[in-house]
Amino acid sequence: MTRVLVTGASGFLGRQALPLLLAHGHEVHALARRRQTAGADGKIVWHEADLLDAGASAELVRAIRPEQLLHLAWGVEPGRFWTSTENVRWVEASLALMRAFVAADGRRAVFAGTCAEYEWTSSAGPADPNAEPREWRMRERATPIVPATLYGACKHATHLVAAKLAAQSGVQLGWGRVFYLYGPHEQQARLVPAIATSLLRAEPTDTSNGRQRRDFMHVADVAAAFVALLESEVDGPVNIATGEAVEVGEVVRMIATNAGGEELLRWGAIARSPSEPDTIVADVSRLRDEVGFVAQIGLADGLRETVEWWRRQLADVPPPGASPR
Amino acid sequence: MTRVLVTGASGFLGRQALPLLLAHGHEVHALARRRQTAGADGKIVWHEADLLDAGASAELVRAIRPEQLLHLAWGVEPGRFWTSTENVRWVEASLALMRAFVAADGRRAVFAGTCAEYEWTSSAGPADPNAEPREWRMRERATPIVPATLYGACKHATHLVAAKLAAQSGVQLGWGRVFYLYGPHEQQARLVPAIATSLLRAEPTDTSNGRQRRDFMHVADVAAAFVALLESEVDGPVNIATGEAVEVGEVVRMIATNAGGEELLRWGAIARSPSEPDTIVADVSRLRDEVGFVAQIGLADGLRETVEWWRRQLADVPPPGASPR
Numbered sequence: 001m002t003r004v005l006v007t008g009a010s011g012f013l014g015r016q017a018l019p020l021l022l023a024h025g026h027e028v029h030a031l032a033r034r035r036q037t038a039g040a041d042g043k044i045v046w047h048e049a050d051l052l053d054a055g056a057s058a059e060l061v062r063a064i065r066p067e068q069l070l071h072l073a074w075g076v077e078p079g080r081f082w083t084s085t086e087n088v089r090w091v092e093a094s095l096a097l098m099r100a101f102v103a104a105d106g107r108r109a110v111f112a113g114t115c116a117e118y119e120w121t122s123s124a125g126p127a128d129p130n131a132e133p134r135e136w137r138m139r140e141r142a143t144p145i146v147p148a149t150l151y152g153a154c155k156h157a158t159h160l161v162a163a164k165l166a167a168q169s170g171v172q173l174g175w176g177r178v179f180y181l182y183g184p185h186e187q188q189a190r191l192v193p194a195i196a197t198s199l200l201r202a203e204p205t206d207t208s209n210g211r212q213r214r215d216f217m218h219v220a221d222v223a224a225a226f227v228a229l230l231e232s233e234v235d236g237p238v239n240i241a242t243g244e245a246v247e248v249g250e251v252v253r254m255i256a257t258n259a260g261g262e263e264l265l266r267w268g269a270i271a272r273s274p275s276e277p278d279t280i281v282a283d284v285s286r287l288r289d290e291v292g293f294v295a296q297i298g299l300a301d302g303l304r305e306t307v308e309w310w311r312r313q314l315a316d317v318p319p320p321g322a323s324p325r
Numbered sequence: 326m327t328r329v330l331v332t333g334a335s336g337f338l339g340r341q342a343l344p345l346l347l348a349h350g351h352e353v354h355a356l357a358r359r360r361q362t363a364g365a366d367g368k369i370v371w372h373e374a375d376l377l378d379a380g381a382s383a384e385l386v387r388a389i390r391p392e393q394l395l396h397l398a399w400g401v402e403p404g405r406f407w408t409s410t411e412n413v414r415w416v417e418a419s420l421a422l423m424r425a426f427v428a429a430d431g432r433r434a435v436f437a438g439t440c441a442e443y444e445w446t447s448s449a450g451p452a453d454p455n456a457e458p459r460e461w462r463m464r465e466r467a468t469p470i471v472p473a474t475l476y477g478a479c480k481h482a483t484h485l486v487a488a489k490l491a492a493q494s495g496v497q498l499g500w501g502r503v504f505y506l507y508g509p510h511e512q513q514a515r516l517v518p519a520i521a522t523s524l525l526r527a528e529p530t531d532t533s534n535g536r537q538r539r540d541f542m543h544v545a546d547v548a549a550a551f552v553a554l555l556e557s558e559v560d561g562p563v564n565i566a567t568g569e570a571v572e573v574g575e576v577v578r579m580i581a582t583n584a585g586g587e588e589l590l591r592w593g594a595i596a597r598s599p600s601e602p603d604t605i606v607a608d609v610s611r612l613r614d615e616v617g618f619v620a621q622i623g624l625a626d627g628l629r630e631t632v633e634w635w636r637r638q639l640a641d642v643p644p645p646g647a648s649p650r
Contacts, residue, residue: 054417091416091417099414150489157482157485163478164475165475168408
């Protein structure tokens, strides 16, 4: 039994990790601004605190003295998070948390990183047409780390500092780079929920041309991969992904198959940013061979379950534009 | 007249920058934990605050609303600073300061970086003897950024985040990478003061074999280079150095020439770490051609003046081991 502190424990990803950690017999301390109320979580020790208040989180870590830390919290407001100044505050908060964890004799930490740490232009092919084409799968220690966004830069800077601090302190640090995830409880403004809820409401639904290819993983698989990474002794960056590149248009069509209303889709109504690469897909050999994890949930099954989850939610939530209850 | 906020204003480097900024007609706000009491600084507006208290520094920036920020403060306790956890706190403090500066509509910031951001092994030659020898002068956008130490990693992480935040906010950020500096008011445990004071006391003086080559610049030149960088519009990293590699043994001999006691030197008594590269020297073309700055103080003159400064100090300070007054 290991004493594990999980941050972002009420979030999209964190809430999936908690039951797995409990099932594996760990003493689970869950940190969130507001605790998740649903679910059979009687054995989870909840702590309510704002990680952006470095003093409060340091005090909590001193009191809990976790042996392991699974740091999933980060501000990811849809649309805004690529450039939000909040990212800088999350660097500060994450480093203060890591300092407190090291000072409290923590043994192993796993942080959530992102595919946005990698150079994205590399997947669009080399600028020099005579250059050798680069491997376009993003690989942990081969693809250049050149984040295009403040979000990616902030995650990478956190890794750089946390990894050096860990190494010189005898603490292990695993760094799970998340690609594209979907599933129940996702923020409604993001791709899958936005398409699913719009089609379920039988509304005209704008989408891009859908030709870009992305590596999608169900959030339950992402959480299981993080738990496997935490329970391993693997150090450094590990891509958390399936290794399969799927066209976003294919994802949208699969949502429509389950939600109905394919004829409501307005393909191309949303312009793609020229800075968005055509393909973002992971090399998953570290996850498979070193961590020993392979995704279990296929995209068709995962999207069917997700659309049904949203169908149930829509019975309970007011339509857009209605005033909050 | 520009309203400039200088951090680390009482420090080794900051105290040299203040009179230059005043002489150039700026409104100078000096931030330090404790203000520098000596010197004719009647026109300087002093602010006493601890930058490691992010709330206090943000409040100060909101009140001052500086147009320019010269951020020189960082914890650099001799011997300890390469690996001290304090470095992580300085990342947090520096990023909080940068956020506050951007939020207060600041226009241009210049931060102190370090040659320890660069890959140091590159100057020792390639590991593969058949590989092409690399350029061993450290160049801003060519030498790989692979910091070997927590200090270097923390400076680099700060740059990465501050530069992205600046770019998306329409703020200019110059990043002065400091190499080796010396001069009056240096911390006494560092190379030049340690050798100078020991020889001035006519004590046996341990030194390394002195064969490593370093790029030494007088602190008054370093300060003038930072002021020139601040007054320029140059964005991104700029090496602050002379471009001249001098053997450390040569520096030690020049100190002995002024302090006397060359026969007291015990060459080789201090072992060099195998991780220390043979040569650390800057390419200074950006500083010379883009900022328009060239060092004014030769090493022989600078060291003579520094030894004389220490000679005057030793008349006033108790010998080592004496209890503080």
